């Protein structure tokens with residue numbers, strides 16, 4: 001058998017998959033199995049496919065994805081904890097021809113930044129929101145989030161979340177879907193190839209909505225945090241499928257094909 | 271000669287912002303400064319200059335909108351009064367940390383807490399010493415007339431961009447609500463996209479062309495060695511601001527005693543000087559216009575020639591600490607003030623000078 005050189009394999013005609021150039025070559029700091037890296041890749045691919053790398057500004061949160069700017073090769077603003085929607089509001093309003101998105105965790109978006117996300121969605125800011133819901137505060141070491149499931153143990157709910165002590169887990173996606181400013185509200189996941197493809201389609205749709213000036217597109221990605229959950233990545237996916245999906249059902253909650261303002265009359269009638 | 275008008279201090283802030291070529295205003299209503307946003311909403315500058323005006327859901331949101339807008343290399347501002355400015359402290363610290371230029375207006379009311387809606391100067395410490403977390407400084411301007419409310423908007427933006435640092439106008443309900451004659455500034459056009467790219471293209475997040483590396487606006491740096499260098503750079507920047515120090519001296523040539531006062535207190539001191547001089551007391555006024563940078567050296571030189579200094583403030587004695595430091599306690603320095611929304615009368619100030627300094 002003739003010797004095959006590596007160069008024989010890496011040839012244009014053999015190429016079936018290539019890392020998008022919109023992702024930098026920096027080694028990601030995320031734990032093995034973390035959903036953040038997959039979602040970063042999808043955002044980067046959509047930016048590349050739409051050819052909007054030079055026009056896109058990302059707003060990163062405080063959370064494990066605070067360093068998103070190290071991985072997606074665009075201009076960024078690193079916002080204070082929870083405030084990304086306010087930051088994005090101003091960027092988009094001052095530069096309406098640019099594409100602007102926030103990338104936020106569940107502690108960032110649903111807890112400390114609850115007011116900012118609700119009001120940005122309610123104003124119908126023409127931005128994209130990527131919401132990584134791993135039901136925990138990953139960055140600070142696995143404390144309880146507003147999204148933590150009942151019974152789920154965390155560093156600050158070591159005996160499991162109890163309703164009488166901690167209240168109920170919050171479904172942000174269902175909440176923002178009730179606001180007339182949002183045009184596309186969906187909940188997706190990235191634990192298997194089919195789900196990854198669906199999530200990418202949703203992200204693409206969200207950026208297309210922004211291009212069309214439709215208002216806020218909100219994409220929740222139900223995610224794993226193996227470190228915070230204290231299980232291995234395989235177990236984390238299983239646990240998510242078994243426990244998270246029944247409480248956080250996947251799928252589109254709202255998808256206005258038309259101008260969301262046309263839905264306003266319906267909304268006013270209740 | 272610019273356009274002359276009779277206007278309220280707060281309304282002038284709004285008018286001056288439009289004329290300064292501001293790109294955006296983000297605010298939340300609070301007395302005694304709501305006229306700023308109200309005036310802008312009536313003026314509709316988005317139709318005239320393209321300036322964005324947005325009522326935010328809170329002061330937390332407004333200051334973070336300012337963070338976002340400033341990061342675009344745009345001229346953006348917010349205004350509020352004491353409780354609202356307290357809410358902005360986190361954002362202000364981030365803006366200072368990320369070295370962004372912006373303008374913040376605080377029309378101070380009495381505190382602590384919800385306090386009173388009446389005028390006060392009790393936010394001096396918060397404005398010049400920090401207020402938010404970390405080692406940072408704001409450029410702080412203290413207007414004492416409606417004219418200076420106009421002038422300090424343009425000046426504040428200029429200094430903010432010169433140093434890439436937030437500038438704050440520290441005013442109060444007296445000047446915000448009072449009507450005076452004002453010569454308005456001429457219109458300056460807003461910068462075009464090309465001009466912004468040319469001037470701020472090396473740091474603003476305005477979209478990354480293929481031929482440059484990313485612009486990331488952030489205050490985060492986890493490597494201590496680099497963070498210490500960043501702190502060092504900031505300290506040097508704050509020190510370099512001394513070249514823009516501003517102050518005013520009134521009747522100091524022959525003075526034996528000195529009032530030191532800023533903002534509305536300095537106006538009352540001018541009347542107190544008249545009353546005191548009518549009684550033969552030779553007193554003058556030193557008025558810091560920039561509270562940061564503070565005119566330490568200038569005050570030292572003048573102050574050390576005096577028999578005594580009375581610092582007059584509408585608070586429980588804040589700037590007096592900086593006055594004592596400036597004169598290195600080589601002459602007696604006392605404080606007189608009223609607070610809770612009470613404005614001292616000129617006679618009270620003269621009496622305090624007699625009791626605390628001359629008789630003391």
Ligand SMILES: Cc1ncc(C[n+]2csc(CCOP(=O)(O)OP(=O)(O)O)c2C)c(N)n1
Pocket residue numbers: 062063064065081104105106107108109132134136137138139140145225
């Ligand atoms: C004002 C403020 N409060 C608290 C923190 C500490 N903090 C940093 S990240 C974080 C939670 C992040 O959790 P999440 O948004 O769910 O992101 P994840 O790490 O799970 O992706 C907290 C509480 C902070 N940085 N700022």
Ligand code: SF4
Pocket residue numbers: 029030031033034035036064134138139224225226227228
């Ligand atoms: S702690 Fe959780 S969210 Fe953070 S990188 Fe690790 S797995 Fe991801």
Ligand SMILES: [Mg+2]
Pocket residue numbers: 105106107132133134135136137138145
């Ligand atoms: Mg989380």
